[in-house]
Amino acid sequence: MKAEEQLSLLRTQFPEEAEERRPREEQKGLPPLPEAEKGVVTRFAPNPDFVLHLGNARPALLSYVYAKEIYNGKMILRFEDTDPRIKTPLPEAYWAIKEDLKWLGIKWDEEYIQSMRMEIYYEQARELIKRGGAYIDLCNREEISKNRASRRACKHRLQSVEENLELFDRMISGFYGEGEAALRVKTDLNHPDPSVVDWIGMRIIDTSKHPHPLSGDRYVVWPTYNFAAGVDDHLLGVTHIIRGREHAQNTTKQMYLYTHMGWNYPYVVNVGRLKLEGFILSKSKIRTILAKYPGRFEGHADPRFGTLAGLRSRGILAETIRETILGLGVKPSDASISWDNLASLNRKKLDLGTRRLMMVIDPVKLYIEGFPEELLVVRIPYHPDNKSLGERELRIGVDKTGPYVYISRKDLEMVMNSTKQARLVELANVEITSTIRSDPPIAMAKYISRDLETARKRGMPIIQWVSHNPVKALLRDPVGLRYNIYRGFIESSAIALEDQVYQLLRIGFVKIVEKSEKKILLLKIHE
RNA sequence: GCCGCGGUAGUAUAGCCCGGACAAGUAUGCGGGCCUUUCGAGCCCGUGACCCGGGUUCAAAUCCCGGCCGCGGCACCA
Structure with a gap:
C-alpha cells in the first residue's frame, strides 16, 4: 500500500489520529546543543605556534556563536603553549591569533595562557597522585613502549603515593633530564590503543636548551596537551567542547583523568577538517614553502595562502567566511569549500x-x-x-x-x-x-x-x-x-x-x- | 595492521537520533529566458543526489548486518 493510500485510509477510519500529525519544527541555523539549559561555556584553544587558517575558524566560530549568540553563555580563549621544544610558541602569534579572531567578529569573555598556569597543573598533578590516579615513571621511552605493546605494567606503577609525591618534587626541582621521568595517568592497561595506556601527563623539557618565549627556563616539567586541556576545561567550567575531529582519541584519554578526579566531562562536539579548493591551509606546508622560497611570498598573510590573514589580504570578507562556515553545520565529516561558492557569496556582499x-x-x-x-x-x-x-x-x-x-x-x-x-x-x-x-x-x-x-x-x-x-x-x-x-x-x-x-x-x-x-x-x- | 568516525546532485549542506506529506529542501555550478550601458548583480524556468549488497518493516535516505571507499588517531605534539 502506498503511503498516500494508507493516509487516506487512516483519515477515513481514524480521523483524530490523522490530525495529530504535525510537521516537524523547522530548525533554522545550527542544531541545539545538548544540556544547554544549565548554561553554556565554550572555549577555543589554539596553539600559538602559527597563525590561524580557515579550518581553525570552524571550531572558533562555532564556539563563539553557540556560547554568545545562541545561549548567552561564555566563551574562553585559551592559548595552549605547553610544548616549548617541538611546537615552540611564536611570540607574535598570541597577538596575531587574537587579531584573526577579532576580524571574524569573535569576542571572548576570558583569556588564559597555559604557560602562565603551571603551578595550577602541578597542584592538580599532586592531587591526582594522592588519589592514586598517576605515578612517576622512571622508565625510558623504549621500556614504556615495550610495556605498552605487551600491556604490562612496570614497577613504578606500584609505587606508593608518598614515593610518587617525592619523585614528582624531584622532577620539578630539575633533578631529572629530558626523558628520564614522566608523570603517567593510570588507565586500563588493556585499552586497544597503546597510546591511551597510562598516557603521559607531564614530561621534562630542558628549557635551558628550549626556552619558552613567555616563561624562559623557569619550568622544566610541562603538562602534555591532554593533561593541561583536561584540567583547564574542568577548572574553567567549560560545558561544551567544540574541537577538531583529530582530538577524538584525546577525549578517551582525558576521561580517565576526569574519573580519577571525580569530575564530569564536558559535552564534546567533534567537527571535521576543512579544505579550501585551490588553497594550502596546512601550517607545516606554508612554513615549508616560506622557508624554501624566501622573498617570493608576503609571509603567512600572502593572499595565496588559506590562512585567515591570507584570505583577508585576498579581499575575502569576514562575513563571507562566517556564513560559509556556519553553513557547514557541525558534522564530524570533513568538508571541502569550493572557491566558486565562497567567491559567489563574497561577490554579492561586495557588489x-x-x-x-x-x-x-x-x-x-x-x-x-x-x-x-x-x-x-x-x-x-x-x-x-x-x-x-x-x-x-x-x-x-x-x-x-x-x-x-x-x-x-x-x-x-x-x-x-x-x-x-x-x-x-x-x-x-x-x-x-x-x-x-x-x-x-x-x-x-x-x-x-x-x-x-x-x-x-x-x-x-x-x-x-x-x-x-x-x-x-x-x-x-x-x-x-x-x-x-x-x-x-x-x-x-x-x-x-x-x-x-x-x-x-x-x-x-x-x-x-x-x-x-x-x-x-x-x-x-x-x- | 589496530582503533575510531564518516559516505545525500559537480561542490557544500538540510533531512538520519524519533522510519510514513521525501518521486528528497537550500546554496553554488551548469543550461535556457527576462532584466540590466560588465562576461557582474537581480528575477524566472530547467538540470542534477540518498556508496553497494542483504535484512527488519505495511513502509527505509532514516533502523540492523556485511562490503567498498574516504578521513582521523595509534608521540614524553597540540
Whole structure:
C-alpha cells in the first residue's frame, strides 16, 4: 500500500489520529546543543605556534556563536603553549591569533595562557597522585613502549603515593633530564590503543636548551596537551567542547583523568577538517614553502595562502567566511569549500558598495573618426544601481590624428571577428574600419551614434575603454601559488579615489596593493 | 595492521537520533529566458543526489548486518 493510500485510509477510519500529525519544527541555523539549559561555556584553544587558517575558524566560530549568540553563555580563549621544544610558541602569534579572531567578529569573555598556569597543573598533578590516579615513571621511552605493546605494567606503577609525591618534587626541582621521568595517568592497561595506556601527563623539557618565549627556563616539567586541556576545561567550567575531529582519541584519554578526579566531562562536539579548493591551509606546508622560497611570498598573510590573514589580504570578507562556515553545520565529516561558492557569496556582499572602474588589458589605441565634440567629456556614475557612490568625469584624449580611446586587444579581435561594431560603455557606438599592425598597435573606427538602443538592436558587444591620462596598471590574478600577470591601463579615478576595492568592468573584483601617481598594482579577488 | 568516525546532485549542506506529506529542501555550478550601458548583480524556468549488497518493516535516505571507499588517531605534539 502506498503511503498516500494508507493516509487516506487512516483519515477515513481514524480521523483524530490523522490530525495529530504535525510537521516537524523547522530548525533554522545550527542544531541545539545538548544540556544547554544549565548554561553554556565554550572555549577555543589554539596553539600559538602559527597563525590561524580557515579550518581553525570552524571550531572558533562555532564556539563563539553557540556560547554568545545562541545561549548567552561564555566563551574562553585559551592559548595552549605547553610544548616549548617541538611546537615552540611564536611570540607574535598570541597577538596575531587574537587579531584573526577579532576580524571574524569573535569576542571572548576570558583569556588564559597555559604557560602562565603551571603551578595550577602541578597542584592538580599532586592531587591526582594522592588519589592514586598517576605515578612517576622512571622508565625510558623504549621500556614504556615495550610495556605498552605487551600491556604490562612496570614497577613504578606500584609505587606508593608518598614515593610518587617525592619523585614528582624531584622532577620539578630539575633533578631529572629530558626523558628520564614522566608523570603517567593510570588507565586500563588493556585499552586497544597503546597510546591511551597510562598516557603521559607531564614530561621534562630542558628549557635551558628550549626556552619558552613567555616563561624562559623557569619550568622544566610541562603538562602534555591532554593533561593541561583536561584540567583547564574542568577548572574553567567549560560545558561544551567544540574541537577538531583529530582530538577524538584525546577525549578517551582525558576521561580517565576526569574519573580519577571525580569530575564530569564536558559535552564534546567533534567537527571535521576543512579544505579550501585551490588553497594550502596546512601550517607545516606554508612554513615549508616560506622557508624554501624566501622573498617570493608576503609571509603567512600572502593572499595565496588559506590562512585567515591570507584570505583577508585576498579581499575575502569576514562575513563571507562566517556564513560559509556556519553553513557547514557541525558534522564530524570533513568538508571541502569550493572557491566558486565562497567567491559567489563574497561577490554579492561586495557588489553594491563597490565602485566600478574600467581597465583595459593589453591596450590598443582606437582612433574614432567623426567623434562628436560634445562627447569629449562625459560623466559616468560609479555604480548604475547605487547612485550614492557618485560619478566621475572622463575625458577623451585627442592627439594630432584625432580623438582616441584604448580598448583591450582581445576585445578588438572579438569585434573584428563579428560585425565589427561595438558599444563603448556609456560613451558611443563605433564601427571598426581598420587595424594597423604597429607597436603599440593602432586601430581606426568610425563613430555611429551615442544611443544605447542602436547598440541593443544590433546586438553590439558592450566593451570598456580608457582614454585621456591613462594610468599603468598591473593586475595580479592568483592561480594556486602563482600569479598570472596582466598589464594595461586603468582610468585615473583609481588614483584619485581612496577606495581599496573596486569592480573592474568585465574583469572582476580587485584590491589595490600599491599605487603611485603613475602606476597601480592590483590583486584580483575573484570575478 | 589496530582503533575510531564518516559516505545525500559537480561542490557544500538540510533531512538520519524519533522510519510514513521525501518521486528528497537550500546554496553554488551548469543550461535556457527576462532584466540590466560588465562576461557582474537581480528575477524566472530547467538540470542534477540518498556508496553497494542483504535484512527488519505495511513502509527505509532514516533502523540492523556485511562490503567498498574516504578521513582521523595509534608521540614524553597540540
